[in-house]
Structures are given as C-alpha cells and as structure tokens.
Amino acid sequence: MMLSASSAPLLRPSYSFPYRTLSAFPTFGEFLIQKKITLQHCLCSNLKDCREQNGYLHYEENLKNRRRLLIFLFSTGLVPTLPSFGKTKVKSPYDEKRLLEQNRRIQKENNAPDDFPSFVREGFDVKVLASENYIKCDSGLVYRDFEVGEGDSPKSGQQVIFHYVGYNESGRRIDSTYLQGTPARIRMGTNGLVPGFEEGIRDMKPGGKRRIIIPPELGPPVGPSTFFSSKQFEVFDVELLSIQDCQRRTILAFYSDVICN
Secondary structure, rough: OOOOOOOOOOOOOOOOOOOOOOOOOOOOOOOOOOOOOOOOOOOOOOOHHHHHHHHHHHHHHHHHHHHHHHHHHHHOOOOOOOOOOOOOOOOOOOHHHHHHHHHHHHHHOOOOOOOOOOOEEEEEEEEEOOOOOOOOOOOOOOOEEEEEOOOOOOOOEEEEEEEEEEEEEOOOOEEHHHHOOOOOHHHHHHHHOHHHHHEEEEEEOOOOEEEEOHHHOOOOOOOOOOOOOOOOEEEEEEEEEEEOEEEEEEEEOOEEEEEOO
16 A cells, blocks of 8 residues: 555654763762763653653662762771770679689599699789798799708709609699609709709708799790790699719810719
8 A cells, every 4th residue: 555745744752862860969068070871762662661761760870879988087087986895804703713613623534733723814814822821933933842952052053853743724734753763863053954843952951852943934836846835824743852062074185074963
C-alpha cells in the first residue's frame, strides 16, 4: 500500500535526554573538584521507570561523594577520635590466694622440702612468700641458714667443694650432686658460677648448710643453648664441704695449670 506525499506524517515518540549537573562543595573545605555528571539516558517505556532509574543513579553518586569525604577526613585527622579506655586488670586477694594454693599443691605433689618458699606468679610478676627465717639482701637474693659451719669464708681464687640440690618454683628437683655421687668443685671469682649462686655461698663456712633463692636478675642466662628455658626463681640447698687454696704452676714454659689442695 502506497502512501501519498500529502498523507499525514507519522507520529514518532520523541525521547528527551535529561541530564543533571551536581556541584560538590563540601562544608569542610573545597577539596573536591567541581564536576558535571551527565546521567545516562534511560531507555524506558514510561516516565515512572525513568524517574526510578534517575533516582538510583543520583543516590549512587551521592554515596561515592560521601565515601570520598570520609576518606579525606580520616586521612587528614579532621575527625576527632573517641578516647579508648583500656581494661586495667585489678589484682584481687582472691586471685592471689588461689594462685598461692595452686603453687603449694604443686610443690606438695613434687615432694618439695620443708619450709620451701611459695611463689605467686601472674605473668612476669612473681611474689616470693617465705617465712621469717629467710633474709633478703639488697641485690634481691634471699637465703636461710640451717647450719652456720665453722672456719673462714672462701675468697676469690680459692676452690670450694660443695653439694647442692636445685629446685624450680614448683618445688621440682632439677639437679643434685648427691644423686651424681660427686660434689661440685669451682674456683671463686672466675665467673664459673651463676652470679646469685656465688653471692649466696661467698660468706658460708665449711660445714654450713644454706638455702638460696636466686631471682631471675641473678640467675643463669636463658635460651635454647642453655639448660634454663625461662626467667624463673631458682632455689638451691647448698652444703659447703671444704675450701682449698689454689696456685698456678708452669710446665716447660708452654703450659700452665692451677693446683688446689
């Protein structure tokens, strides 16, 4: 079917291309560049769909602007931060009593000797509880004499012969020369002993028996290459047997050693 030139023109729907211009001028300062955002033309069949699509695009763009604003404020420190309140652990007498009873129960299971000191440990904080028979030195060393002995105390360069039994905080025996069957021999003043141990026997006399409580500051070094794996108090029961004088001798001008008798 042919249409003549004089026929009425066909009516075609005309679509408009709406666009919207947004200016970003935040209240806190002009840090965002003003830009024009042309929204996409919504190909919709009716005006209601176009309005819904345009509203979604507008919401999404506002959300992006808010995110940029928050990132800027936090990066520049303009947003005040809320004070943080750390929880401070308060030591209660109940917890200390519970730890003390636990330590004594473990010591009893390990057959700790009589009048053995108790240790209340909370992390790296340790409290030593001992009877009034113990004496505390300014260095932190604690000791008790069971027998004083007779004679002179050892001096630097002299050799001391003694038996000892070593315990940890739980009362477990970690070493003993009695079980080995041979007393220990060491020269004083040669850094051959743990600092706290040498300080503990420095004023002992032959025949004396003493219990020494060595704090970690005066104890042995710790690490994988040593016998001790952590910073703990060490307890030693020491019996000083005798003290010997020592002298150095030279052999063939190439070799020298120390003789103690």
